[in-house]
Each structure stands twice: as C-alpha cells, then as structure tokens.
Amino acid sequence: MKEIWAQWDDEVKRLFYCHYGDLPYLLDVKIDESLFRALVQYWNSAYSCFTFERVDLVPTIEEYTTLIRCTKIQVDRIYSKAANNLAFSKKLMNITGMSEQWVTARIKQKGDCRCIPWRHLRDLILAHPDMKKRVDVLALSIYGLVIFPKALGHIDEAVFDLFDRLSKETTPVPVILAETFRSLNACRRVGEGRFIGCAQLLLSWFHSHFLRVEKVSYHVFSKNYSPLKELAATPRRDDITEEN
Structure with a gap:
C-alpha cells in the first residue's frame, strides 16, 4: 500500500485526504512491539x-477523530449495521465498480467469515480506469488491513459494511474504539494473544500525549495541521526493552 501511495501525484492524494482524511499516515507508523506489550499490561x-x-x-x-482528521465525518452520525442491508457481493460491486462475475470469483471463506484477498484489490488499484475508485479501494484496504486486521492478508x-456507510458521512470512530477496547x-484475559485492532492508531494516540510542537504554539489550531502526520514522522527509539 505504501508503494502505491508513493506513486500517486499530489492531486490524487488530495482527493484521498478530502474523502478519507489522514489514514495514509497510519502506513508510516512503526509498531514498537515492546512498548505495545508493556502498554497492554496497564x-x-x-x-x-x-x-x-x-x-x-x-x-x-474526540481524540481519535482529531487523529484521523476527515472533514467528511459527521460526529453525530455514528455507524451502526443496518438490519436489512445489501449482500456482500453487491457492496463489493458498488465499492469497486466491478462486475458480479469478477466479485463472485474472488470472494473467499476464511473461518466463519467471508472476505476478499488483498492481492485482488491491489491489482484493481493499479489497473482501474476510474481514479476515484482507486482511491476508494485503497481506503477500503487500509480499513481492512490496518484498522480492522482480522484475517491476515484479507479484507x-x-x-465492507462499515465502509459502504462511510459514503453517508457517518463516523467510524466509535466502532474503531469499541474494537480496540x-x-x-481479550489480550489481558488470556495473557497472550493477537491484538485485533488498529495498533498504529493506539500507539499514535499514546504518543500524542507527549507530543510537543516546537516553536509555533498555535500550530495545533491550524486547519492544515495533521497530528498523525507529525507523529508518524517523529523518530522513535527502537532499542528499548519491554521492561524498561
């Protein structure tokens, strides 16, 4: 995903920021495993x-909304799964703009859930003739692989249900927090286990409590200021043990 993002020009990146906020900076957040394991203990x-x-x-x-920084989000419109919603294949068709045959051939079963392998979406991003669809599919991939990483290498x-509702300007933040909690x-209950949540966002939130914007005290009130961008670019030591 980072390679795809790096290939896009500024105009396409602005289109992404306009619709989905600062999500691409999550790709630059390095996971400090020692810090994360220590943090879970608290x-x-x-x-x-x-x-x-x-x-x-x-x-x-409020903090997570500030980190994501998406102008399309309406904080009073919280995502909730509709009782009668479109079938998985229909949602996938709407988001990707591909045919039913293309979608049906790529849906896989992983355990108790259906999903689509990332490699198919990657190929679609590289080849889709509609640039807006490329942006949508990359944003979907970040949600599926970074924010809600349930099935490794799959979305x-x-x-898809949550992403389909983002077009209605609903906020995904409460769902992200609920999954994080x-x-x-679960990690605390079993002692060890895989964290199925957005570790990048959680560590960014933790570091934000120690962030100092140098020289310009009013920088944080600027519309163009991105705390996630600054946090992702801030050098971190990676030689600190979990105990320390």
Whole structure:
C-alpha cells in the first residue's frame, strides 16, 4: 500500500485526504512491539482504561477523530449495521465498480467469515480506469488491513459494511474504539494473544500525549495541521526493552 501511495501525484492524494482524511499516515507508523506489550499490561479491563498508578487514561472519540482528521465525518452520525442491508457481493460491486462475475470469483471463506484477498484489490488499484475508485479501494484496504486486521492478508466482510456507510458521512470512530477496547480486554484475559485492532492508531494516540510542537504554539489550531502526520514522522527509539 505504501508503494502505491508513493506513486500517486499530489492531486490524487488530495482527493484521498478530502474523502478519507489522514489514514495514509497510519502506513508510516512503526509498531514498537515492546512498548505495545508493556502498554497492554496497564489496561484495566474492569474500567476500560489504562491505569498508570493513580492516573487513568483512555482514548476518546474526540481524540481519535482529531487523529484521523476527515472533514467528511459527521460526529453525530455514528455507524451502526443496518438490519436489512445489501449482500456482500453487491457492496463489493458498488465499492469497486466491478462486475458480479469478477466479485463472485474472488470472494473467499476464511473461518466463519467471508472476505476478499488483498492481492485482488491491489491489482484493481493499479489497473482501474476510474481514479476515484482507486482511491476508494485503497481506503477500503487500509480499513481492512490496518484498522480492522482480522484475517491476515484479507479484507473481512464486516469492513465492507462499515465502509459502504462511510459514503453517508457517518463516523467510524466509535466502532474503531469499541474494537480496540474489546481487543485489549481479550489480550489481558488470556495473557497472550493477537491484538485485533488498529495498533498504529493506539500507539499514535499514546504518543500524542507527549507530543510537543516546537516553536509555533498555535500550530495545533491550524486547519492544515495533521497530528498523525507529525507523529508518524517523529523518530522513535527502537532499542528499548519491554521492561524498561
């Protein structure tokens, strides 16, 4: 995804930012595994927050919305799955603009869920004649592989439902937070386990509490300021152990 993003010109990137915010910067966030494992140990499942001695800290809707920074999001329109919605294949057709035959041939079953392999979407991004569809499919891929990484190398059916509703300017932030809390609770309960949530966004949120914008104190109030961009570009030490 990073290679595809790097090949796009500024006009296409602006189109992406306009519709989906600062999601591409998540691709540049390096996962510090030692820090992440240590952070999980401070998750308080009883109160759904991080507890550092006497200090409680938890990601909020406002903080995650600021990090994603998407002007299309309406914070009072929260995503919820519709009782009667389109079939998976129909949603995939709407998002990709491809035929039913193309979609049906690429849907796979992974465990208890249906999904589509990333390699098919990658090929579609590289070859699709409609640039807006290329943008949509890359955004879908970031949601499926980075924000909700359930099936490795695949985009889960549930992500398509959420993504389909983003066109109606609903906010995905509460769902992202809910999955983050659920995953943290699961990791704490079993002691070890895979975190099925957006680790990049969680670590960015954690680092944001220590971020200092040098020289220009009012920088954070600028419309063009991207905290996620600055966090992704900030050098981090990678030689610190989990214990330290």
